[in-house]
Amino acid sequence: MMKITVNNRTLEVSGERTLLEELRDAGCDIPSLCYAGKAKHEASCMVCMVRDVATSQMLPSCSTFPTEGMQLDTESEDVKNMRRMSLELLLSDHRADCEAPCVVVCPAKIDVARVILHYDRGQMDKAKAVLRETASADQLPCVGCKASCEKACRRGTLDTAVSVRAIIEEVAKYKAEIPNTASSAAKVQHSFSSKLGRYSEAEKEWLKEVYNQPSRCLHCACEGKDKCKLREYASQAGIKSSRYGVSSHQMVKEQQHVSGRLYYEPAKCVRCGLCVYNSRNGFTFQHRGFDMQVLIPEENKAHIDEHLADLCPTGALFLRQD
Ligand code: SF4
Ligand code: SF4
Ligand code: SF4
Ligand code: FES
Numbered sequence: 001m002m003k004i005t006v007n008n009r010t011l012e013v014s015g016e017r018t019l020l021e022e023l024r025d026a027g028c029d030i031p032s033l034c035y036a037g038k039a040k041h042e043a044s045c046m047v048c049m050v051r052d053v054a055t056s057q058m059l060p061s062c063s064t065f066p067t068e069g070m071q072l073d074t075e076s077e078d079v080k081n082m083r084r085m086s087l088e089l090l091l092s093d094h095r096a097d098c099e100a101p102c103v104v105v106c107p108a109k110i111d112v113a114r115v116i117l118h119y120d121r122g123q124m125d126k127a128k129a130v131l132r133e134t135a136s137a138d139q140l141p142c143v144g145c146k147a148s149c150e151k152a153c154r155r156g157t158l159d160t161a162v163s164v165r166a167i168i169e170e171v172a173k174y175k176a177e178i179p180n181t182a183s184s185a186a187k188v189q190h191s192f193s194s195k196l197g198r199y200s201e202a203e204k205e206w207l208k209e210v211y212n213q214p215s216r217c218l219h220c221a222c223e224g225k226d227k228c229k230l231r232e233y234a235s236q237a238g239i240k241s242s243r244y245g246v247s248s249h250q251m252v253k254e255q256q257h258v259s260g261r262l263y264y265e266p267a268k269c270v271r272c273g274l275c276v277y278n279s280r281n282g283f284t285f286q287h288r289g290f291d292m293q294v295l296i297p298e299e300n301k302a303h304i305d306e307h308l309a310d311l312c313p314t315g316a317l318f319l320r321q322d
Contacts, residue, residue, distance in 0.1 A: 034272035095267035102149035108141030224315020
């Protein structure tokens with residue numbers, strides 16, 4: 001056993017476990033993206049940084065082991081700024097379209113995007129159930145609303161906005177009527193959503209060909225947002241957008257089917273490598289540096305376990321709900 005000091009508190013540690021493991025067990029709140037417990041990993045994200053007080057050096061806690069007498073700082077502004085910078089660097093090459101614009105602006109907080117998603121798939125019962133989450137026993141809130149959703153609709157940047165209100169009304173009329181009284185807006189979303197997702201000219205052309213649903217909706221929201229640690233940490237750090245700008249070269253909404261319900265969206269990948277190191281050659285890295293990306297050879301897809309979605313720290317690997 002050996003002694004280390006963490007934020008002026010003395011800890012006794014074995015020396016066989018990483019700083020991250022020891023510090024978390026001691027109650028320190030340290031973020032991590034490329035580390036996931038017992039899964040194989042290589043330090044790459046640098047969001048788990050702590051400071052060695054003696055040398056002022058920042059250390060990735062997930063891959064550093066304690067030494068006798070080490071003094072660590074895990075909560076100063078310097079440390080938080082370092083982690084924040086790491087997050088911003090990741091976000092500078094990331095299509096962070098966490099929320100659909102129509103959802104963000106809806107004054108009644110209807111999950112418009114999810115209603116339309118089910119509508120497009122012909123799942124009217126599910127679409128109705130989503131609508132009921134915010135309009136349950138009350139009036140359809142769209143009555144009298146100035147349709148902020150349609151003004152914000154990203155489809156409008158291609159040609160014309162989706163007729164969101166007409167779809168919502170059609171869904172509301174399905175089977176049972178929603179009674180006509182005042183509405184109660186319920187859910188409030190204040191999480192990180194960068195608004196970085198303006199479409200490039202190439203994407204606009206590409207999207208016109210790809211999307212052909214009855215509603216013409218582009219399904220802007222990120223399908224893996226509910227389990228995304230990148231978004232969680234960015235929200236906690238109060239990041240609104242990356243100070244380094246954004247330069248994602250990945251096509252937005254290009255989604256590849258992997259196996260079962262598992263899908264991969266390259267534009268949401270932070271290249272942490274967890275899927276590569278833990279999928280028995282199912283995933284591999286292609287290229288290097290800025291151009292590096294995860295590749296899933298077609299012949300390996302059938303053997304890939306759906307549970308890899310749990311390991312992925314972003315919405316890049318996600319399970320499609322329906
Ligand atoms: S394209 Fe669809 S998801 Fe995107 S803003 Fe318009 S209605 Fe919402
Ligand atoms: S992967 Fe995370 S940060 Fe990126 S768009 Fe999805 S929810 Fe937002
Ligand atoms: S797909 Fe997910 S797990 Fe794999 S490298 Fe990208 S972010 Fe990491
Ligand atoms: S969690 Fe330590 S470098 Fe990613």
